[in-house]
Structures are given as C-alpha cells and as structure tokens.
Amino acid sequence: MTTGSTLLLTFDGLRRDRVSAELMPNLFRFMAEGCNFLNSRSIFPSETRVAVTSTMTGSPPGAHGVVANQFIHAVRPNELFRTSEWEDLELAAQAGQLLDCQTMGERMARAGRTMAVVSTATRGASRMMNSSAHVLGQPVFSVHGMPVSTPDVHEAVVAQLGEIPPADAPNSARVTYATTALMDVIYPRHKPDFCIFWMNEPDTSSHKFGVLGVETELAQRMADENFGRIMAWWHAGNGPENIVVMSDHGQITGHAQLETLDIIPAEFGRASIGSFSGIYLDDASNARKAEVVDWLVQQDFCGLVFASDAEGEAIPGALPWSSVRNDHARGADVGFTLSATNCNDTWGPDVDGCIFAAWITPGGGMHGGLNRGELSTVLAAQGPAYRRAFQSDVPCWLPDIIPTVLTTMGLTTEGSEGRPLVEALVGDDPRFGRMPAVETRTLSAERHGHEQYLRQWVIEGKTIVDYGWTEGTGAWGK
Ligand SMILES: [Zn+2]
Numbered sequence: 001m002t003t004g005s006t007l008l009l010t011f012d013g014l015r016r017d018r019v020s021a022e023l024m025p026n027l028f029r030f031m032a033e034g035c036n037f038l039n040s041r042s043i044f045p046s047e048t049r050v051a052v053t054s055t056m057t058g059s060p061p062g063a064h065g066v067v068a069n070q071f072i073h074a075v076r077p078n079e080l081f082r083t084s085e086w087e088d089l090e091l092a093a094q095a096g097q098l099l100d101c102q103t104m105g106e107r108m109a110r111a112g113r114t115m116a117v118v119s120t121a122t123r124g125a126s127r128m129m130n131s132s133a134h135v136l137g138q139p140v141f142s143v144h145g146m147p148v149s150t151p152d153v154h155e156a157v158v159a160q161l162g163e164i165p166p167a168d169a170p171n172s173a174r175v176t177y178a179t180t181a182l183m184d185v186i187y188p189r190h191k192p193d194f195c196i197f198w199m200n201e202p203d204t205s206s207h208k209f210g211v212l213g214v215e216t217e218l219a220q221r222m223a224d225e226n227f228g229r230i231m232a233w234w235h236a237g238n239g240p241e242n243i244v245v246m247s248d249h250g251q252i253t254g255h256a257q258l259e260t261l262d263i264i265p266a267e268f269g270r271a272s273i274g275s276f277s278g279i280y281l282d283d284a285s286n287a288r289k290a291e292v293v294d295w296l297v298q299q300d301f302c303g304l305v306f307a308s309d310a311e312g313e314a315i316p317g318a319l320p321w322s323s324v325r326n327d328h329a330r331g332a333d334v335g336f337t338l339s340a341t342n343c344n345d346t347w348g349p350d351v352d353g354c355i356f357a358a359w360i361t362p363g364g365g366m367h368g369g370l371n372r373g374e375l376s377t378v379l380a381a382q383g384p385a386y387r388r389a390f391q392s393d394v395p396c397w398l399p400d401i402i403p404t405v406l407t408t409m410g411l412t413t414e415g416s417e418g419r420p421l422v423e424a425l426v427g428d429d430p431r432f433g434r435m436p437a438v439e440t441r442t443l444s445a446e447r448h449g450h451e452q453y454l455r456q457w458v459i460e461g462k463t464i465v466d467y468g469w470t471e472g473t474g475a476w477g478k
Pocket of ligand 1: 013047048
C-alpha cells in the first residue's frame with residue numbers, strides 16, 4: 001500500500017442525529033477523536049445508487065448522469081431503467097452511456113494503484129462503487145456473488161469463511177461475514193491502496209421497522225460492533241493508513257402511501273414515480289413544461305418541483321435543475337418530490353415525515369427527497385492525513401470525499417466537481433488547514449400559493465444543498 005491508503009466505510013441510511021454514544025459507541029468515539037464534518041450532506045435525489053455514484057466519481061448527478069435510482073434511459077426507452085439491476089447497468093455501460101465522469105477505480109488504475117470493493121449493498125449499488133472493476137481487473141466481493149463479485153475473490157472468501165449467509169433484517173449475519181472477509185481475506189490478499197466497505201444497515205432495517213424502530217436500533221448496534229472489530233484490527237497495525245466513515249443519506253418516516261403510481265396524466269409523457277419522480281415530456285417545450293408545473297403544484301402529493309428552460313433558467317413555479325446540481329441531458333424535463341414535513345421550522349427523527357410511493361409500509365423509513373433528515377449524513381476521518389479531534393462546520397457533501405482522498409494520496413482531482421476538504425488535512429501543502437469562505441442563500445419559487453424553498457451553501461463558487469421545504473398550499477398536512 002502507498003501513502004494515503006484509505007478505507008472508506010459506509011453505514012447506509014444512517015442519519016447523523018441517530019449516532020449516539022449509547023447506540024453506536026465505536027462510531028461516536030471515532031467522530032469525537034478524529035475529524036468530524038458537522039455539516040456533511042448527501043446529494044439530490046438522496047437515493048443510494050445516486051449517492052454511491054456521486055461519491056465514487058467525486059461529482060454530482062448533473063455531471064455523472066445517474067440522475068435517479070430509476071429513470072427513463074435511451075437504452076430502455078419504453079421501460080424504467082433500474083439502477084438496482086445489473087442487466088440495466090450493463091446495457092448502459094455497453095452503450096457508453098452509464099457514466100460521464102471518471103470513477104475512483106479508473107483513477108486508481110491510471111495511477112498504478114489498487115482498489116477493492118467489499119459490499120453488502122444491492123447488485124446495482126455494488127456495481128456503481130467501481131463500475132468498470134471487472135474490465136480493470138480490480139477485486140470486488142459482493143454478498144450477491146457473481147456477476148458482481150470477481151470470481152477468484154468470491155472463491156477465496158467462500159473457501160476461507162464458508163458459504164455466504166442469507167439476507168435478513170437486521171442483516172447481521174451478512175454484515176458480520178463481510179466484515180470478516182474485509183479484514184481476513186481482502187486486505188491480506190490484495191493490500192488495496194483504496195478500499196470501499198459498504199454496510200447496508202441501518203438502511204434495510206430502517207425502511208422496514210422505522211427510523212426509531214427497536215430492530216433498527218439493533219441494526220445500528222450490530223453495524224457499530226462490526227465497525228469496532230475493524231477499529232481494533234486497524235489499531236493493531238493492520239489495513240490502511242486512513243479510515244473515512246460516511247453515510248450516504250438519512251431516512252424520514254413514511255406516513256401515507258400514494259394510492260396508485262399512475263398519478264401523472266398519460267398525455268404529458270412517460271413518468272418514473274418515487275420519493276423523487278421524473279416526467280419525460282412528449283412535448284418538451286417551455287410552454288408545456290409550464291403547464292405541467294402548473295398542474296403539479298395543485299396536487300396534494302406534490303413537494304418541491306424542478307424544471308428548467310433551454311437556457312437552464314427556472315420554469316415559473318419551479319426551481320431550476322441546476323439548483324440541486326442535477327441538470328443533465330439524461331434527466332427528466334420536470335421532476336418533483338413527494339410532500340414532506342417542513343424541516344425549516346422543526347425537524348428530528350420523531351417529527352420528519354413524508355408521503356411515499358411504494359414498497360414500504362406506513363411507519364417505515366424513506367428517503368430520496370430534500371428533508372434535512374434525508375440529507376444530513378455522517379462524515380468523519382482518522383489517520384495521519386487528518387487533523388485530530390477537529391470539528392469542521394464547513395459544509396461538505398458526498399462529491400467532496402474522493403477529491404479529499406485523492407489529495408491525501410498526492411493525486412490529481414482534475415475532472416471531479418467536488419472540493420478536497422483541505423481544512424481537515426495536515427501536511428506541507430500550503431492549502432492544508434485553511435478554512436474556505438462559506439456563503440448561505442435561500443432560493444424560492446411560488447405558483448398558485450404553492451411555495452417552495454431551497455437553502456444552499458456556496459463555497460468557492462459551487463453550491464451544496466442544505467435542505468428544501470414547502471409552505472403555503474404546498475405545506476404538509478394542509
Ligand atoms: Zn442508501
């Protein structure tokens with residue numbers, strides 16, 4: 001392993017305000033003793049595969065093009081393109097239309113360094129951690145086996161640890177198994193300069209049992225115990241120089257399900273409905289976009305609305321796609337979130353809520369939108385590259401993580417839109433330890449009494465979304 005070697009470890013779906021000394025003592029200590037990024041955020045939409053891709057490319061969806069967990073893609077124009085499915089991603093990859101940005105895997109290969117993936121996430125999310133791993137000959141271990149895993153890595157893990165246990169919620173057996181695979185097989189076998197380890201908890205349990213569910217707390221404790229095993233192994237001198245810990249988004253409570261997913265008039269065009277929804281118009285003129293926005297803001301289910309004209313300016317009643325850094329040619333003409341609580345006034349795991357589209361039951365956790373509970377993530381780091389016991393309140397988000405890791409490795413960040421979090425770094429580089437200036441602003445739009453707001457930070461000319469909410473006739477529970 002070379003200088004700056006890093007393990008990036010993820011707790012999927014962990015809200016920052018759910019980390020406590022009681023529930024997650026190992027993570028709590030890691031955050032207190034290391035560098036803790038108090039204002040870390042996810043991306044929009046706050047969905048796992050969008051988050052993974054934004055992390056691994058160091059760029060937001062507007063640059064990389066994985067604009068939602070599911071959307072309408074030219075390679076499957078008449079069906080939904082599902083980023084959870086290996087087949088769909090493979091189809092896009094073969095057409096050269098999966099990603100518009102360099103990935104960390106490609107950067108490591110170019111620099112002659114090694115990268116490994118160890119994942120308990122879905123097939124699609126695991127693929128997006130290193131989308132061209134197989135082509136590049138970089139090792140992947142997924143609990144789903146082939147084709148996600150590299151065959152020889154899969155065989156080596158199973159030969160040493162036995163068969164992969166079945167999935168469950170909490171997913172204790174699989175997460176524990178994968179943790180052992182990381183420490184006992186992947187590191188000794190591959191000595192990766194960069195490794196990503198993904199725990200799919202507490203996300204899975206939180207969806208099923210709720211953000212504050214007893215089983216979700218068990219999942220948090222279980223994931224933290226495995227993190228504790230990794231910390232003991234690392235403190236004994238094993239593994240990488242640095243450890244960065246993140247979550248990809250939080251969750252809020254789903255209160256009521258849409259009765260049907262057919263909520264968009266067929267004459268508008270094709271639609272992908274979720275926590276975040278996209279409409280691909282048959283007629284994408286500015287006038288038609290304005291008509292659709294007009295209709296949307298009068299619907300009970302509607303939260304924030306996004307639509308841009310050809311110049312990238314907002315359609316009346318909507319916010320422009322650029323405001324959420326999701327302006328991409330593969331994106332929808334008009335997008336919207338489902339109605340959610342106003343996180344500007346009061347927020348917290350016990351009050352945040354939303355309408356949801358499908359597959360969870362009321363009381364279960366959901367994410368994808370712009371509520372603060374969905375966007376506020378965990379980000380912390382320890383190791384020789386990072387300041388110790390340092391609390392940084394400089395806002396940051398998922399696309400900043402890989403540029404920071406690359407900087408600690410002495411490699412270029414060119415081609416990524418994220419910002420190396422230099423304020424957190426130690427070393428001879430004159431940029432290190434310097435805090436950037438932060439500006440705050442709130443964007444708004446109004447139509448037929450439906451009000452929407454988006455709070456942003458601006459750092460070095462680039463924006464990060466803090467959170468968004470609706471009021472007026474668009475208010476929650478009106
Ligand atoms: Zn996730």
